[in-house]
Amino acid sequence: MILPSGPRWSPDHLRLHRHLRRHPELLPEGATLLLAVSGGQDSMAMLALLLDLQRLHQWHLQLWHGDHRWRPESGRQAAELAAWTAAQGLTLHIDRWEQPPAAPNTTDQHSEAGARAWRYGQLEARARELGASHVVTAHTASDRAETLLLHLARGSHRRGLASLRSLRPLAAGSSPLLLARPLLTFSRADTGRLCAQLDLPLLHDPCNNDRRYSRNRVRAEVLPVLEALHPGAAVRISTQAERLVDEVNWGGExxxxxxxxxxxxxxxxxxxxxxxxxxxxxxxxxxxxxxxxxxxxxxxxxxxxxxxxxxxxxxxxxxxxxxxxxxxxxxxxxxxxxxxxxxxxxxxxx
Missing domain, CATH: 3.30.465.60 (Uridine Diphospho-n-acetylenolpyruvylglucosamine Reductase; domain 3)
Known part of the structure; x- marks a missing residue:
């Protein structure tokens, strides 16, 4: 393989490039992709990597941001993100939840579920409007490890443990729309390092540090212990989830x-x-x-x-x-x- 040279080429770019070559169905060459960009470190790292790899894969990239309007500063942060993407020569499509419910709390799971449904509904509508074949999110190996641990604690069946698949249908129709997660081989530590190396602007969501939420507690209290005991644990747990996906998909035969x-x-x-x-x-x-x-x-x-x-x-x-x-x-x-x-x-x- 002749490795491309030029600005912003790193071992992380090479890792993702090779992963996409091994799995061409994940982000097909020349496809129109709608990237969900929250402004956090994972989505900003994904945006930077895909922008740099665009010349090799000939994608048509579209960007989307959802403003849930749960925090007073969310509108200002969305505007800042739009200004930064415009300076890069990119267009950011912003949807705002006109009538959001109250922000989620320790006992109410409905707001979080409603926000998730709203996000994916808006992403589907935008993807159809823009002619995108794939909606792309920045879930990492750390996200999948957290999800698998939570499902294990709840006693989920093996199908539940095969969580956060790298590619799944988002919506049916005459032109099926797919949801792709290309960063499942990267940990949250990887995306943090990438953002620092590339000097990317980040939007801070204080909800991510609120330990009243079970996922945040796993993120702050459980995964660090596993990483201290077995460095690279999140990526290995994520890899195990991928094996379970294969077993669920093909073991049925x-x-x-x-x-x-x-x-x-x-x-x-x-x-x-x-x-x-x-x-x-x-x-x-x-x-x-x-x-x-x-x-x-x-x-x-x-x-x-x-x-x-x-x-x-x-x-x-x-x-x-x-x-x-x-x-x-x-x-x-x-x-x-x-x-x-x-x-x-x-x-x-x-």
Whole structure:
């Protein structure tokens, strides 16, 4: 490989460049990308890296900033960010939440969820307007490590542990819109160092230091301990999450083959069924995986870990026939030999 020379080329630029060459679907060459720029260190580092790599990948870069209007200074900071990007010859598209709810507090998770939904809704609308194929966010390995640790603490299923995927659909449609996260191989320490080296302006959000929020506590109190014990822990945890993504995405092929062997020959298309005795003869971990996949495939919903385990326990040999409501009208029922999945009843005729 002939390495490009010129201004602002560093080992970090080379690392991201090689990562994108290995994964061309992440930020395809020549694509129109909409970058979500908060003004914090992660998004500013991402912006600087992609601007410097633009000449190699021929992207068309568009920038977006969302002003939630939760803080009095947010409007001023958005204007400062717009002035800086304009000085770089860039256009920053700013959306302001006209009627935001109250800022989130220790007991109210709805405001945070509402803000997230608003951001992604605005990003989708802007991307459609600008003809972008990818919305790009600056989530790092540190973000993914925090998310995985929180999901572990909550007892999430493996799908929940395969969090913050590097590429996923953002919205369906005639032109599917993708959400890309190219910085998942970089830690927060990396982006901080990059911002200092490149002398990038940063916007400070005091909410990021508020330890009333669980993520901030993990960031300030848990990850530093892990990094002190095992330097580079965040990146390794993030890499493990990526392996889980692969297992979730492609391990289902093997599970589907196993489900074919467990299918009941007496089952109709409208009523999926499994052979109960064959299922409970397997190891508990395999029972959970097969049940989880089977239920998700037919109901299009994910059963949480605890109710899934409750159902599995009730299916064991020696347990009586029974049934379980799964939500959204789906019902699971079983006798001593067979397990059936009944779909929701059709609505009554008008």
């Amino acid at each position: 093997l599970v589907d083959l196993a489900l074919q062997a467990l299918g009941s020959t007496s089952a109709s298309q409208a009523t999926p069924a499994l052979q109960r005795q064959l299922l409970v003869g397997l190891a508990p971990a395999n029972q959970r995986q097969l049940l989880h996949r089977w239920l998700e495939r037919h109901t299009k919903q994910v059963l949480a870990a605890r109710p899934l385990e409750d159902v599995r326990q009730r299916l064991q040999s020696g347990q009586a026939p029974g049934s379980a409501h799964l939500g959204a009208g789906w019902q699971l029922r079983w006798d001593r030999s067979t397990l059936w999945l009944d779909p929701p009843a059709p609505p009554p005729p008008p």
